Amino acid sequence: xxxxNENYLKLPGSxxxxxxxxxxxxxxxxxxxxxxxxxxxxxxxxxxxxAIIDALHKAVDEMGSEQGFHGYAPDxxxxxxxxxxxxxxxxxxxxxxxxxxxxxxxxxxxxxGNIQEIFATDNKIAVCDPVxxxxxxxxxxxxxxxxxxxxxxxxxxxxxxxxxxxxxxAPELPKEIPDLIYLCFPNNPTGATITKDELQxxxxxxxxxGCVIIYDAAYEAYISEENVPHxxxxxxGARTCAIELHSFSKNAGFTGLRLGYTVVPKxxxxxxxxxxxxxxxxxxxxxxxxxxxxxxxxxxxxxxxGRKQLKAQVDYYMNNAKYILNxxxxxxxxxxxxxxxxxxxxxxxxxxxxWQFFDYLLENANVVGTPGSGFGPNGxxxxxxxxxxTYENTVEAIERIKAL
Amino acid sequence: xxxxNENYLKLPGSxxxxxxxxxxxxxxxxxxxxxxxxxxxxxxxxxxxxAIIDALHKAVDEMGSEQGFHGYAPDxxxxxxxxxxxxxxxxxxxxxxxxxxxxxxxxxxxxxGNIQEIFATDNKIAVCDPVxxxxxxxxxxxxxxxxxxxxxxxxxxxxxxxxxxxxxxAPELPKEIPDLIYLCFPNNPTGATITKDELQxxxxxxxxxGCVIIYDAAYEAYISEENVPHxxxxxxGARTCAIELHSFSKNAGFTGLRLGYTVVPKxxxxxxxxxxxxxxxxxxxxxxxxxxxxxxxxxxxxxxxGRKQLKAQVDYYMNNAKYILNxxxxxxxxxxxxxxxxxxxxxxxxxxxxWQFFDYLLENANVVGTPGSGFGPNGxxxxxxxxxxTYENTVEAIERIKAL
Numbered sequence: 001x002x003x004x005n006e007n008y009l010k011l012p013g014s015x016x017x018x019x020x021x022x023x024x025x026x027x028x029x030x031x032x033x034x035x036x037x038x039x040x041x042x043x044x045x046x047x048x049x050x051a052i053i054d055a056l057h058k059a060v061d062e063m064g065s066e067q068g069f070h071g072y073a074p075d076x077x078x079x080x081x082x083x084x085x086x087x088x089x090x091x092x093x094x095x096x097x098x099x100x101x102x103x104x105x106x107x108x109x110x111x112x113g114n115i116q117e118i119f120a121t122d123n124k125i126a127v128c129d130p131v132x133x134x135x136x137x138x139x140x141x142x143x144x145x146x147x148x149x150x151x152x153x154x155x156x157x158x159x160x161x162x163x164x165x166x167x168x169x170a171p172e173l174p175k176e177i178p179d180l181i182y183l184c185f186p187n188n189p190t191g192a193t194i195t196k197d198e199l200q201x202x203x204x205x206x207x208x209x210g211c212v213i214i215y216d217a218a219y220e221a222y223i224s225e226e227n228v229p230h231x232x233x234x235x236x237g238a239r240t241c242a243i244e245l246h247s248f249s250k251n252a253g254f255t256g257l258r259l260g261y262t263v264v265p266k267x268x269x270x271x272x273x274x275x276x277x278x279x280x281x282x283x284x285x286x287x288x289x290x291x292x293x294x295x296x297x298x299x300x301x302x303x304x305x306g307r308k309q310l311k312a313q314v315d316y317y318m319n320n321a322k323y324i325l326n327x328x329x330x331x332x333x334x335x336x337x338x339x340x341x342x343x344x345x346x347x348x349x350x351x352x353x354x355w356q357f358f359d360y361l362l363e364n365a366n367v368v369g370t371p372g373s374g375f376g377p378n379g380x381x382x383x384x385x386x387x388x389x390t391y392e393n394t395v396e397a398i399e400r401i402k403a404l
Numbered sequence: 405x406x407x408x409n410e411n412y413l414k415l416p417g418s419x420x421x422x423x424x425x426x427x428x429x430x431x432x433x434x435x436x437x438x439x440x441x442x443x444x445x446x447x448x449x450x451x452x453x454x455a456i457i458d459a460l461h462k463a464v465d466e467m468g469s470e471q472g473f474h475g476y477a478p479d480x481x482x483x484x485x486x487x488x489x490x491x492x493x494x495x496x497x498x499x500x501x502x503x504x505x506x507x508x509x510x511x512x513x514x515x516x517g518n519i520q521e522i523f524a525t526d527n528k529i530a531v532c533d534p535v536x537x538x539x540x541x542x543x544x545x546x547x548x549x550x551x552x553x554x555x556x557x558x559x560x561x562x563x564x565x566x567x568x569x570x571x572x573x574a575p576e577l578p579k580e581i582p583d584l585i586y587l588c589f590p591n592n593p594t595g596a597t598i599t600k601d602e603l604q605x606x607x608x609x610x611x612x613x614g615c616v617i618i619y620d621a622a623y624e625a626y627i628s629e630e631n632v633p634h635x636x637x638x639x640x641g642a643r644t645c646a647i648e649l650h651s652f653s654k655n656a657g658f659t660g661l662r663l664g665y666t667v668v669p670k671x672x673x674x675x676x677x678x679x680x681x682x683x684x685x686x687x688x689x690x691x692x693x694x695x696x697x698x699x700x701x702x703x704x705x706x707x708x709x710g711r712k713q714l715k716a717q718v719d720y721y722m723n724n725a726k727y728i729l730n731x732x733x734x735x736x737x738x739x740x741x742x743x744x745x746x747x748x749x750x751x752x753x754x755x756x757x758x759w760q761f762f763d764y765l766l767e768n769a770n771v772v773g774t775p776g777s778g779f780g781p782n783g784x785x786x787x788x789x790x791x792x793x794t795y796e797n798t799v800e801a802i803e804r805i806k807a808l
Contacts, residue, residue, distance in 0.1 A: 001614035001615075002584060002615060003674065004523060004674045004677060005523055005524055005682070008522065008682045008685055009677065014685070015685065015689050018688050041476065043475035043476045046470075046473070047469055047470055047472075048467045048468050048473070056464040056467075056697070060457060060461055060464060061457070063660065064454065064456075069450070069452070070660040071657075071659040072447045106662075107692050109690070109691070110691055110692065118409050118412065119406060119407065119408060120407035121409075123406055123407055134690070141686070141689070210406060253473075256473070256475045256476060256695065257467070257697070258510075258695050278412045281415065281419065284418070284421075285517060285541045285545070286517030286518060286542060290662070291660060293661070
C-alpha cells in the first residue's frame, strides 16, 4: 500500500501567493464593478523590451528551419549564454566564475526550491525572518524543519534570523550554527540590503563554521547605492562556501518567459565531493534545459540595446518605488525598502495584523498587497507593496491609500 | 558542518545520455573528418511545424505589447491549454479527465523525476527492465532503492520486471507487491507496447493492492495498431490508481521548447488526502509555470493545421523506423519495436555487451546508438536505435551498418 510524503501535510495553508490569488479572485467575483490594483505578487507589468522580442522572433524562425532547429539543450545551458553571464555578471565585477560553474534553468524559484535536495535531510537551515517563503516550504517538504507551532508560526528545527526595525532589517550572525544559510539581498520582502563589508562577515562565518550560504541575488539589478554587492562572489572566500541564485524575472521582465541561473563554484566541497557534481547530476537527471528561444532571449538581455532598454525598465519601476515610498510617508506610514529593491515594506497602522490590513486594503482601497506574516513570524505587523505595477496604477493605488 | 545527500553518491557513473554525449564528443574531436550520425538520444530533428511557429511568433508579439504581456502563469497552466488537452486527449477518447486535473509543466522528464517526491521514502518501486533511467535514478536520489550491486547492476530495494524476448518485452505482474509502479507504453527503449486488456490487468492489480501506477505515455502519438491504449484512463478504475505523464517532445518536436503535462485525478487518494493536492502544492511551491509562448505553441499542436502537420511529422519518423527495422532484418539482426514507437530494439551480434557494440558501431560505422544496459540489467545484450534522425541520415546509417 503506497504511502504519501507526510511532510507535505505539515505545511500550513496553501502557498502564500496561491492564497492571495484565491482571496482576490473571490473579492473580484463578488464586486465585479471594482477596479482592483495588484501590488501584491512580485509580477512585472511592462512588456518585454524590443531587443528581447527581436531575439525571440529570430530564434523562433531558427526553430522552424532545418538548419536552425535546436532539440535538447546542453545539460548546463547553451555556451553562448553561460559565456555571456560569466563575462558580464562576473568578470566585469572582478569575480572569478567560470562558464561551466553556471547552470541555466527555468528560474530562481525552481532552483531555490530544488537546491536543498543535494544536502542531507538532517542539515539545519537558517533563514532571514521575514523572507521569500519558498526556502522554508521546500525544506518542510524534505522533512528538514521539525514540527510547526500553529500559535507562534515557528518551525522547531529552523533557525530564524529576525529582520526588523531594531536591526534595520539586516540579520545578525546566528549564535546556533546552521548548516545551510539562506540569504536574499536585496531582500524580498523588506527591500533591505547589506554592504559588502557586512556580507564579507557572513562569508567568513560560513567558511569558519562549515556552512553553505545559498545566496539569492534575484533583485541585484535594483541596487542603486554604492558598496552594496551585486554578487556574493565579490567577497573573499565565497567560492568555498556560497551558491548563488539569479533570476531574469525582475531585471528583464521574464516572469512569464522563465529563465534563471545558479552558480555552484567547483571549490565548494564536502570532503572530496564537489557540490558542483551533485547539482550537475540533479540537473542532468531531473531537468532538460531551458527552451532554446528563451536562452537566446536571455543572451539579448546583455546586448548593448538590451541593457539600455532594461535599464529604462528598472528605472521605470524604481520611479514607482519612489512614488510609493514618498506617498506612504506623506500618509503617515512607517516605511522602508524601495531604494535598492522594488519592494516597499510598511508597518501596518493601528496595530492591525498583516492579514487584517490585507483585507482592509482590499475592501476599502481595492489594492492588493502581501501580508508580511506570510514571509515569516517577524513579518507580522508588516505589509509588502511592489513597484512592479504600471505607473498609472501605482499612482492611483497610492492616492486611494492616502484617501483612507 | 553541512552534509550532502549521500544517496547521490550511490549512483553509478553519470546520467546515461551525458555519458554517451561525452564519449561521442571525444571520438568526434579525435576524428574530425568522420561524419557521425546520431541515432542515440531520442532527440528529434525535424523543424517545428509551421502552425507552431506561427503560434510562437504571435505569442512573442503579445509579450512585446502592453495589452498582450503575460507575467507569471497560473499554477496549473493556462486554461486555454488545459481545456484543449482535456477535450482532445481525453474526452475524445472517452476518458473522464477534468481540466483542473491536468498540470502543465516544462516536460515529462521533469515530471517523471519530480513525481516521486510526493510519496514516502520507504515506498517500494517497481520498474520495467529495461526502461528510461530517470525513474530509477530519481528514486536513488531520494534514498528509496537500497544498495547497488556493481556486478549485477541491480538495486536491492527495486522490483525489476524483466522485459525480454521471452515475454515479448511485456512485463508480468510482480509477485512482490510494490507501492509505486512505473509503466511506459509504448516503451522506451524497447518500443514494445501492450493491449488495452493487458493494461486493464495492471489497473485492477494496482487497485486491489493499493499501488499507484505512474504511467508514462510520452510515445502515444506513435501508436499505429488498434486496441493499444493511448491513455491509461481508457481502462476502468484508472482514476483511483494512476498518474499519467505526457510529453510534447515526441509528438510535436518540443525537445528544445519544453512542454509536458501530468494528470493526477482527484479520485486518487491516500485516506482523505488527494494526491492531486500534494502535486498542486509541489507545483505551486517549486515551479513557476511553462512560458506563455510555449503554452500557446502547445495549444497549436491541437489545431486542425497543427494536427495535420504533426501527423506528417510522425509519419516521417515512422517511415525511418520501418527503414531501420527492415534494413537490420536484412542484415541479419534480431530486432523488435518500431511499429508503435520510434525506437528499434536490437540484439547485439556475436554476444557483444551493449557498450562493446556501442563502441564497435561508433568506431566502425560512426553511428551512435544507446547501449541497452543503460536502461537496466535486462537491457544488457541489446541496443536502441531511434527513428528521430533525418531520412537521409537514417538511410546512410543503415547502409553503413549493413556494410559492416
